[in-house]
Structure formats: structure tokens, C-alpha cells
Amino acid sequence: MSIKVEQVKKTYVTGEVKTHALRGIDLKIKEGELVVILGPSGSGKSTLLNVISGLDTVTEGTIRVNNQEITSYNEKKLTSFRRNKLGFIFQSYNLLPNLTTYENVEVGEYLSKSPLSINDILNQVGLKSEKNKFPYQMSGGQQQRVSIARAVVKNPSILFCDEPTGSLDEDTGKQVLKVLQDLNNELGTTIIIVTHNIAIKDIADRVIKMRSGEIDEIITNDQKIDAKEVSWG
Numbered sequence: 001m002s003i004k005v006e007q008v009k010k011t012y013v014t015g016e017v018k019t020h021a022l023r024g025i026d027l028k029i030k031e032g033e034l035v036v037i038l039g040p041s042g043s044g045k046s047t048l049l050n051v052i053s054g055l056d057t058v059t060e061g062t063i064r065v066n067n068q069e070i071t072s073y074n075e076k077k078l079t080s081f082r083r084n085k086l087g088f089i090f091q092s093y094n095l096l097p098n099l100t101t102y103e104n105v106e107v108g109e110y111l112s113k114s115p116l117s118i119n120d121i122l123n124q125v126g127l128k129s130e131k132n133k134f135p136y137q138m139s140g141g142q143q144q145r146v147s148i149a150r151a152v153v154k155n156p157s158i159l160f161c162d163e164p165t166g167s168l169d170e171d172t173g174k175q176v177l178k179v180l181q182d183l184n185n186e187l188g189t190t191i192i193i194v195t196h197n198i199a200i201k202d203i204a205d206r207v208i209k210m211r212s213g214e215i216d217e218i219i220t221n222d223q224k225i226d227a228k229e230v231s232w233g
């Protein structure tokens with residue numbers, strides 16, 4: 001699904017204090033792109049991800065997803081758009097602790113009108129033999145792969161990832177990136193990754209650098225590398 005962001009501003013008001021988190025963002029993302037958003041803390045990365053995914057509203061401007069203006073949707077329409085079309089992965093895996101791997105992924109399946117096969121996805125993320133384990137019986141990388149499987153079983157058109165490797169060591173982080181890269185290549189899922197980790201830029205089609213609520217620079221990456229070759233440095 002393509003995304004078109006036009007003149008988007010987001011201002012948070014807390015008491016007397018106004019925070020201009022987004023100061024006029026223009027951005028187009030093509031279907032099937034893998035985009036990495038980089039920038040210092042407070043530069044507006046998560047806010048941008050939240051408004052594009054309809055988790056938060058804009059103060060000004062429009063966002064179109066596949067030519068549908070989601071900024072004009074009411075809460076009910078937004079909820080159904082998020083449920084049917086989008087997948088989310090966070091730094092904290094947000095798994096249900098008393099459910100097994102398979103059952104956690106079933107939660108994603110239940111939310112979708114056109115789910116993929118749970119077993120196929122567990123194979124794809126390398127968790128076939130972890131199917132009956134509970135989150136506490138697995139490593140951080142395995143738990144993150146369960147959260148990816150839960151998001152992907154919905155067959156989302158866009159996958160939003162907020163610091164997906166933030167809690168992981170380098171080797172495990174790279175395995176998780178590899179899973180995301182394979183999904184992008186094999187299923188054509190549009191993927192947007194927000195991160196502090198500059199090394200992740202090497203797997204992106206484009207890198208969007210943010211600063212103080214604005215896009216500072218957009219870099220097209222002509223030499224994408226395999227996630228296994230990424231080095232945290």
C-alpha cells in the first residue's frame with residue numbers, strides 16, 4: 001500500500017506547554033518499500049509512525065493510504081483500517097504471557113479477515129519447534145519473532161516497527177532484521193522501521209532522517225545489504 005503524507009503537523013498541548021512534534025511533513029512511501037526512519041530522541045519519529053498508522057490524529061495536513069484519506073476517518077473506520085491492514089511491532093514484544101507461541105499468533109489470526117497460515121508463518125520466522133513454548137521459556141529474539149509472526153499472520157499491507165531490535169543483542173537483532181527483510185522480499189509487505197540504530201539503514205530502500213519535527217534528509221540506498229551482513233559497529 002502506498003502512503004502519501006502532505007503538510008502534516010502535530011502539536012501536543014500539555015497545560016501551558018505546546019510541543020511541535022511534527023512541523024510540516026511531506027513524504028511518499030511506495031508499496032513494497034522498506035523505509036528506515038532515523039533521528040535523535042524527541043525528533044518526532046514515533047509521532048510520525050503513530051499518525052501514519054492512525055494511532056494518533058494530526059493537528060494539520062492529510063495522510064492518504066492507497067488514496068484513501070485516513071485523516072478524515074472517524075474512530076470506528078480507523079480501528080477497522082488498523083485491524084485489517086496494519087501490523088505493529090514494538091521494542092517490548094507485548095506478548096500475552098499465559099499463551100503459547102502458537103496461541104499468541106492465533107490472536108493476530110483472529111483479528112484478520114484474510115489471515116495467512118499460522119504454521120507457514122512460524123516456519124518463516126524460524127519458530128516451528130517453539131510452537132508450544134510460553135514467552136518466559138524463550139529468548140528475547142525468539143519473543144520478538146513471535147510478535148512479528150503475530151503481526152504478519154494478519155497479512156498486513158504495512159508493517160510498522162518501533163525499535164524492533166531495541167532490546168536485543170547484535171546477533172539476535174540481526175536475525176530479527178533478516179526476518180523483516182525476508183517478509184519484505186517474499187510477501188512484498190511495506191515496512192517502516194523507526195530506530196536509533198544507524199546500522200539498520202543498510203537494509204533500507206530509503207532512509208528518512210528527522211530533526212526537530214522535520215525531515216532533514218531522505219537518502220535512497222542503492223546498495224542494500226543482506227541483514228546478516230549488517231554491523232552495529
Ligand SMILES: Nc1ncnc2c1ncn2[C@@H]1O[C@H](COP(=O)(O)OP(=O)(O)OP(=O)(O)O)[C@@H](O)[C@H]1O
Pocket residue numbers: 012013014019020021039040041042043044045046047048196
Ligand atoms: N503524548 C504526548 N504528549 C505530549 N508531548 C508528546 C507526546 N508524545 C510525544 N511528545 C513530544 O513530542 C516530541 C517528539 O516525540 P517522539 O516520541 O515522536 O520522538 P522520537 O523521535 O520518537 O523520540 P525517541 O527516539 O526518544 O522515541 C517530543 O518532544 C516529545 O516529548
